[in-house]
Amino acid sequence: xxxxAGRWVRRHRVAPYLLLLPSLALVAVLILWPTVQIGTFSFxxxxxDQLVGASPTQWVGFANYSQxxxxxxxxxxxxxxxxxxxxxxxxxxxxxxxxxLLLARLGRKMAAxxxxxxxxxxxxxxxxxxxxxxxxxxxxxxxxxxxxxxVPHWLGGGAHWAGFSWTNAALPAYTLATALVVxxxxxxxxxxxxxxxxxxxxELFDSAxxxxxxxxxxxxxxxxxxxxxxxxxLFLLSVIWDFGVFTQVYIIIGELGxxxxxxxxxxxxxxxxxxxxxxxxxxxLAFVLTLILLIITVGYVRASVREGALL
Amino acid sequence: MGLRKTPAALVAIGxxxxxxxxxxxxxxxxxxxxxxxxxxxxxxxxxxRMGASVASQVTWMNGVVTQFHKDFPQYAKTKVKVVWIPWTxxxxxxxxxxxxxxxxxxxxxxxxxxxxxxxxxxxxxNVTNYVDAWSGKSGLVSGMLANDTQNGDIYAVPWxxxxxxxxxxxxxxxxxxxxxxxxxxxxxxxxxxxxxAKYPGTYxxxxxxxxxxxxxxxxxxxxxxxxxESNGTWTADLTSAADEAAIKFYVSLYxxxxxxxxxxxGQxxxxxxGSTSGGANTDFGLGKLDMYIDGPWATAxxxxxxxxxxxxxxxxxxxxxxxxxxxxxxGGSDLGIFKTSKYPQADWDLITVMDNTSNSTxxxxxxxxxxxxxxxxxxxxxxxxxxxxxxxxxAANSQISPLNxxxxxxxxxxxxFIIPDMLKSLMNGAPFQSTVxAANSQxxxxxxxxxxx
Numbered sequence: 001x002x003x004x005a006g007r008w009v010r011r012h013r014v015a016p017y018l019l020l021l022p023s024l025a026l027v028a029v030l031i032l033w034p035t036v037q038i039g040t041f042s043f044x045x046x047x048x049d050q051l052v053g054a055s056p057t058q059w060v061g062f063a064n065y066s067q068x069x070x071x072x073x074x075x076x077x078x079x080x081x082x083x084x085x086x087x088x089x090x091x092x093x094x095x096x097x098x099x100x101l102l103l104a105r106l107g108r109k110m111a112a113x114x115x116x117x118x119x120x121x122x123x124x125x126x127x128x129x130x131x132x133x134x135x136x137x138x139x140x141x142x143x144x145x146x147x148x149x150x151v152p153h154w155l156g157g158g159a160h161w162a163g164f165s166w167t168n169a170a171l172p173a174y175t176l177a178t179a180l181v182v183x184x185x186x187x188x189x190x191x192x193x194x195x196x197x198x199x200x201x202x203e204l205f206d207s208a209x210x211x212x213x214x215x216x217x218x219x220x221x222x223x224x225x226x227x228x229x230x231x232x233x234l235f236l237l238s239v240i241w242d243f244g245v246f247t248q249v250y251i252i253i254g255e256l257g258x259x260x261x262x263x264x265x266x267x268x269x270x271x272x273x274x275x276x277x278x279x280x281x282x283x284x285l286a287f288v289l290t291l292i293l294l295i296i297t298v299g300y301v302r303a304s305v306r307e308g309a310l311l
Numbered sequence: 312m313g314l315r316k317t318p319a320a321l322v323a324i325g326x327x328x329x330x331x332x333x334x335x336x337x338x339x340x341x342x343x344x345x346x347x348x349x350x351x352x353x354x355x356x357x358x359x360r361m362g363a364s365v366a367s368q369v370t371w372m373n374g375v376v377t378q379f380h381k382d383f384p385q386y387a388k389t390k391v392k393v394v395w396i397p398w399t400x401x402x403x404x405x406x407x408x409x410x411x412x413x414x415x416x417x418x419x420x421x422x423x424x425x426x427x428x429x430x431x432x433x434x435x436x437n438v439t440n441y442v443d444a445w446s447g448k449s450g451l452v453s454g455m456l457a458n459d460t461q462n463g464d465i466y467a468v469p470w471x472x473x474x475x476x477x478x479x480x481x482x483x484x485x486x487x488x489x490x491x492x493x494x495x496x497x498x499x500x501x502x503x504x505x506x507x508a509k510y511p512g513t514y515x516x517x518x519x520x521x522x523x524x525x526x527x528x529x530x531x532x533x534x535x536x537x538x539x540e541s542n543g544t545w546t547a548d549l550t551s552a553a554d555e556a557a558i559k560f561y562v563s564l565y566x567x568x569x570x571x572x573x574x575x576x577g578q579x580x581x582x583x584x585g586s587t588s589g590g591a592n593t594d595f596g597l598g599k600l601d602m603y604i605d606g607p608w609a610t611a612x613x614x615x616x617x618x619x620x621x622x623x624x625x626x627x628x629x630x631x632x633x634x635x636x637x638x639x640x641x642g643g644s645d646l647g648i649f650k651t652s653k654y655p656q657a658d659w660d661l662i663t664v665m666d667n668t669s670n671s672t673x674x675x676x677x678x679x680x681x682x683x684x685x686x687x688x689x690x691x692x693x694x695x696x697x698x699x700x701x702x703x704x705x706a707a708n709s710q711i712s713p714l715n716x717x718x719x720x721x722x723x724x725x726x727x728f729i730i731p732d733m734l735k736s737l738m739n740g741a742p743f744q745s746t747v748x749a750a751n752s753q754x755x756x757x758x759x760x761x762x763x764x
Contacts (some may be wrong), residue, residue: 048406048409048410048432048433049432052410054432139574140594163573165577166574168574168577168739169576252587254583254586255583256585257577257584257585257731258584258732258735259575259727259728259732260736273403274402275402276405276429276761277405278726278762286487
């Protein structure tokens with residue numbers, strides 16, 4: 001029996017599909033089924049009454065989607081998501097790349113030390129890191145405000161920073177969130193860049209230097225072109241992560257009290273769960289958010305296919 | 312080859328985790344159902360209390376539970392578990408408990424402005440039959456019970472009431488040369504300025520943005536209304552001359568007079584929304600804030616190392632031109648039975664012990680609240696003491712509408728923070744007319760429809 005079954009499997013080349021089956025089943029249960037449900041809700045007036053069966057669920061067509069597109073708060077939260085990602089992504093990449101380049105130049109022991117310290121920042125749970133940053137920047141004796149009062153006036157410091165609130169408006173709140181996100185995500189970039197640098201033969205750098213290239217030129221003429229696929233992947237990963245950032249911003253803006261400081265994820269959460277809950281509307285929002293991320297992901301997949309080595 | 316192994320391993324781990332989660336939830340639900348079916352008395356009742364856990368209230372509750380076991384021997388083995396829920400998230404927690412059917416309370420405390428909203432959302436069980444048969448019903452302050460009644464059905468019973476006033480320190484007033492508490496807005500500003508001059512580095516008064524229950528007194532103190540109802544339709548009134556004067560004055564406490572720090576913008580009296588201590592409350596306790604608007608219950612959240620406590624006193628929130636104080640929001644809490652509770656009779660029996668005359672009065676006295684019974688309220692010692700004198704005077708002229716409108720919670724603390732956001736925007740420099748007009752139309756829509764469309 002067993003032998004014959006094995007032969008059938010081999011003849012019909014089903015082995016790869018059999019091996020894929022467990023993960024497919026898992027994806028179906030954990031992702032596909034919820035997606036189908038959310039997709040259904042997004043076309044319904046699904047709220048608390050409908051969930052507990054107090055009133056019937058009704059199909060509302062595209063009403064939820066049209067409400068979202070006509071909602072100024074959706075556009076405000078989308079703007080905050082886009083702008084904060086536009087600040088976080090380049091800063092993370094620049095800082096990460098610089099640290100990666102530094103790591104490549106350090107001796108073995110020092111490199112191990114620096115990279116493990118950096119990884120600690122990456123490994124810090126998002127909630128802990130956010131709470132610590134809120135404390136650092138609290139107007140009641142936080143070290144950030146204290147430091148800024150000591151900074152000379154011509155550098156932008158001064159007494160007006162005493163008791164400065166980092167949470168009472170979108171700009172300072174997202175400045176803090178950006179600092180936090182950059183701090184926790186640059187180590188991943190640095191280590192990836194370091195790994196990429198190790199794949200470049202030393203001869204390339206040597207000949208560039210012999211030709212009289214400085215560090216700036218070496219980076220842009222040798223390192224960057226060779227590692228471009230890696231940078232593309234890192235860029236797209238960062239966009240996906242930073243566009244969808246929730247935990248850090250949620251804690252920094254003090255949970256849900258500040259509607260003018262919501263990003264898209266928090267707006268969606270508020271729509272779903274704050275009184276009165278609107279699960280249908282929030283499902284439509286989730287689909288819009290997914291659609292935006294999907295467009296970015298298509299770019300990511302294309303880049304990684306071209307890169308090849310990372311697959 | 313090495314790379315190919317990783318996904319398979321991940322899948323294996325993921326599957327194991329999924330199975331573990333599934334196993335977990337199924338076993339816990341089966342134990343819950345078996346325990347409920349084996350005995351008629353509940354093994355446990357869950358009571359949701361609002362705010363941060365306070366030692367004296369825990370002691371009080373322990374006493375109530377002992378009495379509950381004695382008065383109702385059938386519940387002698389019933390445990391009473393108290394869960395503390397932050398005020399700012401309680402509506403979400405009720406929704407989630409109702410939606411998921413998990414971790415739900417049996418009995419819950421509700422802010423009296425929340426009861427109409429939650430009753431209409433279907434979170435509360437109808438307790439009309441219990442209340443009608445209850446000996447305590449006739450003694451309740453009738454307006455408080457009416458607030459918990461919808462279309463003739465009762466959804467909760469009043470537990471305690473409370474009002475806000477302005478906290479201050481008598482010795483600081485004396486040192487700053489203030490002979491009697493301010494009774495007009497102009498005097499309030501002048502006195503705050505005197506205090507800040509006398510005590511450099513302190514703030515005069517807190518102009519927080521996320522406490523409409525307190526801010527309402529400024530609107531009412533100018534002779535205005537937040538919104539009025541006629542034939543079931545709400546008309547928002549924020550753009551009236553009186554309301555605009557109140558909004559302008561309140562914003563000027565920060566923008567013009569700098570009596571309130573910028574960090575209070577976007578904060579409740581307890582700091583950031585979602586926190587259960589901190590903010591202006593802590594600042595007053597530590598002597599960094601000279602005057603502070605809150606109810607007497609604020610003592611419970613003041614820091615342990617609060618200074619100069621013996622000189623704490625209160626005066627009613629001044630009206631625009633005096634001499635009578637501004638009307639004050641009649642706040643308070645109710646007790647209700649959660650819709651999904653399996654033991655409504657036991658829940659009600661517990662409520663009757665928590666809310667009987669002596670327990671509700673001792674609880675009120677403990678916190679500086681007022682009991683919900685007319686006889687206790689008028690006979691109480693509430694006006695004699697200097698600390699509570701201001702609150703007692705304020706309570707004489709109180710108002711609750713529109714803060715008990717069915718959609719008020721949605722407009723003010725649920726999905727929308729209309730007045731808090733308006734005050735925040737204005738303090739951050741938004742143009743006055745258009746910001747107030749936008750808030751006014753949003754408020755009117757949400758009060759009437761429960762959503763913005």
